[in-house]
Amino acid sequence: MPQTSDLITRDDYFIGRFTAMACPCEILISTNDKKTAIHALEIAQAEATRIEQKFSRYRKDNIIFKINNSNGTTIEVDEETAGMLDFANQCYELSDKKFDITSGVLREIWKFDGSNNIPSKQQVMDILPRIGWNKITWENPFITLQRGMEIDLGGIGKEYAVDQTTQIIHKTITDSVLVNFGGDIATLSPRKNNTPWLIGVDDPENTGRNALGQIPLLRGGLATSGDARRYLLKDGIRYSHILDPTTGWPVPDAPRSVTVVANTCLEAGMLSTFAMLEGNKAKEFLQAQDVQFWCA
Amino acid sequence: MKSIKDKLSIATCTLLTGGAHQAQAIDNAWDLDTSYLYYGEADDRVTVNKAIANLSGDITDNDRVTINLVLDTMSGATPTGAVESETSSVTFSSASGAGGSTATGGAPDIADFSDTRLGFSLSWEQTISRLRKLTYGGNLSVEKDYHSYGANATLNQDTEDRGTTYTAGLAVTYDEIFTKTGGTPDPLGRVEDGVTFGDGERYTYNAIVGVSKVLNKKTVAQLNYNITYSDGYHTDPYKVISEVRLVGDSETNAFAFAETDRYYESRPGSRLRHALFTSMAHQYGEKGEVVHLSYRYYFDDWDISAHTIDLTHRTPLGLGRYIEPHFRFHMQSSAEFFMHSILDDGSPLPEFASADYRLDQSTGYTIGAEYGQPWKGGNLRIRLEQMEQNFEDAEYDENSALIFQVSYQKLF
Numbered sequence: 001m002p003q004t005s006d007l008i009t010r011d012d013y014f015i016g017r018f019t020a021m022a023c024p025c026e027i028l029i030s031t032n033d034k035k036t037a038i039h040a041l042e043i044a045q046a047e048a049t050r051i052e053q054k055f056s057r058y059r060k061d062n063i064i065f066k067i068n069n070s071n072g073t074t075i076e077v078d079e080e081t082a083g084m085l086d087f088a089n090q091c092y093e094l095s096d097k098k099f100d101i102t103s104g105v106l107r108e109i110w111k112f113d114g115s116n117n118i119p120s121k122q123q124v125m126d127i128l129p130r131i132g133w134n135k136i137t138w139e140n141p142f143i144t145l146q147r148g149m150e151i152d153l154g155g156i157g158k159e160y161a162v163d164q165t166t167q168i169i170h171k172t173i174t175d176s177v178l179v180n181f182g183g184d185i186a187t188l189s190p191r192k193n194n195t196p197w198l199i200g201v202d203d204p205e206n207t208g209r210n211a212l213g214q215i216p217l218l219r220g221g222l223a224t225s226g227d228a229r230r231y232l233l234k235d236g237i238r239y240s241h242i243l244d245p246t247t248g249w250p251v252p253d254a255p256r257s258v259t260v261v262a263n264t265c266l267e268a269g270m271l272s273t274f275a276m277l278e279g280n281k282a283k284e285f286l287q288a289q290d291v292q293f294w295c296a
Numbered sequence: 297m298k299s300i301k302d303k304l305s306i307a308t309c310t311l312l313t314g315g316a317h318q319a320q321a322i323d324n325a326w327d328l329d330t331s332y333l334y335y336g337e338a339d340d341r342v343t344v345n346k347a348i349a350n351l352s353g354d355i356t357d358n359d360r361v362t363i364n365l366v367l368d369t370m371s372g373a374t375p376t377g378a379v380e381s382e383t384s385s386v387t388f389s390s391a392s393g394a395g396g397s398t399a400t401g402g403a404p405d406i407a408d409f410s411d412t413r414l415g416f417s418l419s420w421e422q423t424i425s426r427l428r429k430l431t432y433g434g435n436l437s438v439e440k441d442y443h444s445y446g447a448n449a450t451l452n453q454d455t456e457d458r459g460t461t462y463t464a465g466l467a468v469t470y471d472e473i474f475t476k477t478g479g480t481p482d483p484l485g486r487v488e489d490g491v492t493f494g495d496g497e498r499y500t501y502n503a504i505v506g507v508s509k510v511l512n513k514k515t516v517a518q519l520n521y522n523i524t525y526s527d528g529y530h531t532d533p534y535k536v537i538s539e540v541r542l543v544g545d546s547e548t549n550a551f552a553f554a555e556t557d558r559y560y561e562s563r564p565g566s567r568l569r570h571a572l573f574t575s576m577a578h579q580y581g582e583k584g585e586v587v588h589l590s591y592r593y594y595f596d597d598w599d600i601s602a603h604t605i606d607l608t609h610r611t612p613l614g615l616g617r618y619i620e621p622h623f624r625f626h627m628q629s630s631a632e633f634f635m636h637s638i639l640d641d642g643s644p645l646p647e648f649a650s651a652d653y654r655l656d657q658s659t660g661y662t663i664g665a666e667y668g669q670p671w672k673g674g675n676l677r678i679r680l681e682q683m684e685q686n687f688e689d690a691e692y693d694e695n696s697a698l699i700f701q702v703s704y705q706k707l708f
Contacts (some may be wrong), residue, residue, distance in 0.1 A: 075613055076614070077617050083310070083311050084311065086310070086311070087306075087307055087310070088306070090303070090307040091304075091307070092306075094300045094304055094307070096299075118645065138379055139670060139672070139673045142615060142616065142670060160311065160312075163312050164312070167312065236659040247629070254324050262301075262305075262307070263305060264308055264309075264312060265307055266308045266311065266312065267301075267304055267308045270304055270308070271301070274300070281297065284297050285297050287297075288297040288298060288299050289300070289301040289302065290299065291301065
């Protein structure tokens with residue numbers, strides 16, 4: 001499939017667009033030089049595609065597939081994957097076991113399609129033994145999964161791709177570039193004349209049409225967790241798509257959406273995800289982290 | 297609620313800056329290597345159980361310390377140097393002479409012993425500049441009948457391209473040698489007389505110069521010259537030598553040694569040793585097999601010269617596992633004062649004499665293999681080897697031993 005991209009010219013910047021990781025990707029390049037803009041766009045698209053191919057759980061030719069189909073045998077992973085797994089391990093500990101890359105199997109019973117299709121208690125009980133990072137043997141660079149278990153780096157991959165892309169572009173292009181992959185955003189420098197990039201925060205009640213506010217971003221990362229369109233509704237109860245891997249059930253009273261500004265997109269993404277997993281304590285959690293955030 | 301932001305920032309930074317940070321983390325880690333070794337000679341001769349712990353780590357960016365602890369328990373029986381007992385006409389009191397604190401059951405030509413050795417060493421490696429390192433060390437070893445104290449310093453200098461490393465080092469050791477009953481026996485004094493002198497002392501001075509060179513991406517070669525001078529008591533206070541007469545039947549040509557007397561051995565008061573060591577490691581093949589070959593030539597002023605060849609070949613088996621067969625060959629000539637026994641023909645006793653099989657002309661080989669694999673976040677190694685030795689003139693002309701070692705190394 002040929003990979004397509006668009007370049008749009010604005011007054012003092014260019015917008016490059018393509019699709020990767022199942023979401024619209026956008027980079028804003030603060031330059032008047034079209035060649036520079038094209039170059040930045042090429043780098044971004046190549047890196048986003050590389051990371052998607054390497055860590056997507058939907059492919060059959062990558063390390064994730066190899067690990068998830070290892071049938072209890074030990075797999076040796078490359079340095080980058082090892083870095084991701086080390087990071088996932090740290091997130092598991094920092095989130096008090098709530099952020100768990102083995103929780104993806106819950107999707108077999110939870111399908112967030114706006115319906116009232118809630119799994120039975122028995123279905124949830126049956127799937128729990130297949131979840132738990134602590135059941136995995138991770139001795140860098142060797143990983144051993146128990147049969148029936150799976151890992152999914154989707155909760156890290158997009159934010160990681162944003163930061164990686166930002167860094168790679170920064171190595172070759174001096175102009176400021178803002179990377180935005182489906183709402184996960186990072187930049188390493190302010191625009192010309194030291195002006196910040198302005199980022200609109202989406203209103204989950206009125207998604208795509210109404211901005212809750214505008215965030216000026218000089219440098220750093222921004223990420224949003226939560227998706228207003230992904231939920232289940234039964235007997236008047238709204239079930240959010242944030243699942244607690246320790247119970248197998250949606251986190252009660254989780255905010256619809258959390259947006260965090262931090263040093264990097266990855267850090268912002270993890271803080272917003274951890275906040276969602278805290279449920280009704282999300283705000284309290286974010287206040288303790290001393291970061292700029294929006295909780296809706 | 298607690299803040300996790302700082303820890304998360306560090307974790308994020310580590311992931312986003314990639315391998316460089318991880319490699320540094322490993323450099324700074326503490327490395328603990330523990331191992332158990334069993335050495336057992338055939339025919340219930342010497343058995344050694346050894347526990348080894350080695351801990352090293354960086355205390356600052358430029359200083360690395362290594363602490364090594366060894367605990368040996370040795371027991372069994374070892375040839376004393378005397379001829380086999382059935383031919384002896386000498387009454388031999390094992391308690392006063394041979395090896396053990398109270399030797400029980402050992403024949404006079406072979407003595408029971410048991411001992412425990414505790415060894416401790418500490419070294420401190422200092423990075424002086426990008427290309428220069430200085431290592432100081434001290435070591436101490438204590439047994440019931442042996443104390444040893446040593447100090448050393450080594451300088452390593454890399455060339456600008458880091459392709460060559462020059463090494464120069466000096467070491468001094470002071471040893472105290474005595475029997476468990478105290479003192480040392482009169483050299484070439486009659487065992488029966490039991491004359492005892494004071495403790496033995498020995499000073500040893502060692503110098504090493506060497507060069508190691510990266511020949512290409514996959515080959516490293518090394519050359520060392522080592523000179524050691526020692527001054528003082530070199531005799532083994534437990535070893536004896538028999539005075540014998542040849543008895544036999546000239547008709548049938550069947551001769552045997554009949555022991556007429558027995559003396560404590562005597563060795564010279566100094567020794568000058570030289571060793572030239574060269575080795576080469578080469579990696580090849582798709583799996584990254586490594587062949588390691590070394591040769592050592594040794595000679596000293598006791599007339600011993602020796603050649604040792606050592607060959608290992610490591611084959612990676614995937615997932616960090618490997619198998620490494622090992623072969624070693626050793627041959628040496630005898631010391632000028634080594635003799636099977638002193639002939640009782642009325643001539644005066646020699647100045648120096650020893651029947652210790654370790655000073656005899658010999659050939660020996662060791663064959664075995666090591667297997668390694670990652671385990672519980674560290675590395676596990678298991679080694680099994682068989683050693684065979686043949687001696688030219690010694691009363692006990694064969695020795696074979698089984699060596700088993702299991703080691704576990706982990707970074708913290």
